[in-house]
Amino acid sequence: MELKTHEVAKELGMAPRTIRKWVQKYKIPCSKNDYGHYVYDQKAILLLETLKASSEVAGSLDEYESPPPIKEPTSIIQQPNEPKEQKMELLYDRINRVERLLDQKADEVVSYQLLQQRKEIEDLTKRVGELEEIILTLQTPSVKKYEPPLIFDQPVKTKRRGMFRSIFGL
Incomplete structure (x- = not known):
């Protein structure tokens, strides 16, 4: 039984791109079909499962210089x-x-x-x-400048006309 990359990715619960990178990085033996697409046999799928199990955290394989030792099967x-x-x-x-x-x-x-x-x-x-x-x-005290008052600032004196009327009774 041979599967394509997207089928293997779906089976393993991974991204197809990750599988293709692992195939190239760890030189997993698989063949290509007439269109140049990877075709995986049971042995290649087991190796990919082993890599997935040994990586524990997605993307952590970048810290390894060489591929981790693979024992078939490692489950x-x-x-x-x-x-x-x-x-x-x-x-x-x-x-x-x-x-x-x-x-x-x-x-x-x-x-x-x-x-x-x-x-x-x-x-x-x-x-x-x-x-x-x-x-x-x-906190610094503000110094007020003394300015002379303007003419309009003085209060206007009101005339007291009512007072004269009350005195003279008019």
Whole structure:
């Protein structure tokens, strides 16, 4: 049974582009049809499954210089004759790889958070400096310049006509 790239990708739950990259990078043996498309046999599919299982995290294969050793088949369930020590060793290797990746990711997250906090502190320091300047300008007494009053600024005197009428009773 031979499958095309998109069929293998659907079966493995991966992107076809990733499968093509892995075939080229790890030199997985597969043939091409008349149109130049990859055609995968059962052995190639098993190798791709092994690579997927050993990578644990998508895209983490870039950190390896050479392809990881592939034992056919490497699935723990598919090899009942394999000694328990080898199965345990395989599990320990996977756990160690996942722990290394987790540590690396945690370091990246902490570095990013530190940079963000440093930026916030610098912004707050700048804002405090601006507020200090504003407070200093408000605390200095403002000196009023004495200007002579304008003619229009003086109050207008009202005439008291009602007072004379009340006195003389008119």
